[in-house]
Amino acid sequence: MSVVRAVAPPDNDKTLFGFWVYLMTDCVFFASLFATYAVLHTSTFGGPGSAQLFDLPPVLAETFILLTSSFTAGLAMLAAHRGNKHQVLGWLMVTFVLGAAFLGLELKEFHHLATTGNSWRRSGFLSAFFTLVGTHGLHISVGLVWMGVLMTKVWRSGLTAVNLKRLTLVSLFWHFLDIIWIFIFTMVYLMGSLS
Amino acid sequence: MKRTPSPLAAYVTGFGLSLVLTLAAYLLVTGRLFSNQVLIYLIAALALIQFGVQMVFFLHLGQESRPRWKLLVMGFMVMVVVILVVGSIWIMNNLSYHSLSPSQVNTYIHNQDGL
Incomplete structure (x- = not known):
């Protein structure tokens, strides 16, 4: 019926508001990791700094992949409010695959750094880097598991009110992770390549 | 069924703007178009704008x-x-x-x- 209300669920929804408060506190948690990184990023202990270590094109690819997955998560929400179960599953699947591709690229970078002698044990800078980016990656992994579970739930019981609410929460979570990544991309990678 | 889905338009706008802002920041840095100090302020501003864009278009802030x-x-x-x-x-x-x-x-x- 109401297309506009469909995207923004009723404000008086306590679950939704509670989840929003959680997301905001998670922002504060990430901020403490960002502050740690900002303070430690020059403490390389004689090792390589961010300008030598990071390769920008793959990171740009990661950024576009995550951004696209945030968009497709939104499309899944729209399909859910139209009541189209198959489209919901389809877009969730696309989001899941893109999220997994992002995680794969990130792990590849971590593996490359660790095997070339630049693991988190190398310097304060790398400890802060692995903690910040790794925590984001951990959130992505949790989001992927959550999305996978939700897909089987939607597939089995359809777009029930409960599943619709879960879907709203997981898409909020996913958009939030994309926002955190903007700052990692800007502060760690882009600014890092300047120093 | 001519009711144009405005929520879809919001997602498309948010996605398009985010792509442009990300690419702009990337090209500014790789092209070294300005001094480092200026670049840092510029890409920080671009990130903050993108934060606002995604908050409004993806997380529907301001609709409550x-x-x-x-x-x-x-x-x-x-x-x-x-x-x-x-x-x-x-x-x-x-x-x-x-x-x-x-x-x-x-x-x-x-x-x-x-x-």
Whole structure:
């Protein structure tokens, strides 16, 4: 019926508001990791700094992949409010695959750094880097598991009110992770390549 | 069925703007179009704009009716984040400054203030 209300669920929804408060506190948690990184990023202990270590094109690819997955998560929400179960599953699947591709690229970078002698044990800078980016990656992994579970739930019981609410929460979570990544991309990678 | 889906338009707008902002920041940095100092301010501004874009178009901020609790909680979050990040950088730089030797202080003042 109401297309506009469909995207923004009723404000008086306590679950939704509670989840929003959680997301905001998670922002504060990430901020403490960002502050740690900002303070430690020059403490390389004689090792390589961010300008030598990071390769920008793959990171740009990661950024576009995550951004696209945030968009497709939104499309899944729209399909859910139209009541189209198959489209919901389809877009969730696309989001899941893109999220997994992002995680794969990130792990590849971590593996490359660790095997070339630049693991988190190398310097304060790398400890802060692995903690910040790794925590984001951990959130992505949790989001992927959550999305996978939700897909089987939607597939089995359809777009029930409960599943619709879960879907709203997981898409909020996913958009939030994309926002955190903007700052990692800007502060760690882009600014890092300047120093 | 001619009701145009405005929510879809919001997602498409948000996606398009985010793509442009990301690419702009990337090209500014890889092209080294300005001095480092200017570039840092520019890409920080682009990131903040993209934060706003995604908050509005993806997370639907500003669509709630009064009282705007979500906005209020977000405002508090931004306050804590600014105090935490700016405060940490400020204090730790100050600490590094105070642990310099007298000759290092001269070099520092020379570099920072051009004296």
